[in-house]
Amino acid sequence: MRNSTAVDDHQNLASKTYLSKAIDVFSEHDLDQLLIHCRRNNAATSVTGALLYHNGYFMQLIEGPLGAINSTYNRIQADSRHEVLSILFEDQISARFFPDWTMGYRAEDDMPSGSLNTIYETARTSTTRFPINDFLLMFGDSN
């Protein structure tokens, strides 16, 4: 979903990426409802980002004004439908990775085979390198 109204104060732009585990399996309907809700909230708060769902695990990147990222993440973390396992990346950024997406989405069926395993494996085993490039590749043909 496009979010063309975001005008960024670059001093104040933050990004956060986490890995979480769903408590119960999310059906396609559950995921659709989740995305509708996320996109509505994020459009209202100038948050953009992307979400992956694979085999009961989520990986989500959110980005936007620091205050909006903190409050969005606090709500996400408190959500009993999943358990956050680790924060993979959190920092100030100078530009958005997903300026046009209130929440881009990929499920495992949409991804090149094996590619998500690379992301999860790197995220799980590396404490120094967040695989942002691998993550971005998943969304290379979003439009």
Ligand SMILES: Cc1cc2nc3c(=O)[nH]c(=O)nc-3n(C[C@H](O)[C@H](O)[C@H](O)COP(=O)(O)O)c2cc1C
């Ligand atoms: C995997 C996952 C990702 C989520 N991502 C977002 C998000 O990007 N933005 C958001 O507002 N809520 C997100 N949520 C939902 C929040 O946890 C929470 O339910 C919602 O923000 C509450 O909004 P409300 O007060 O408008 O009902 C996510 C939930 C899950 C399980």
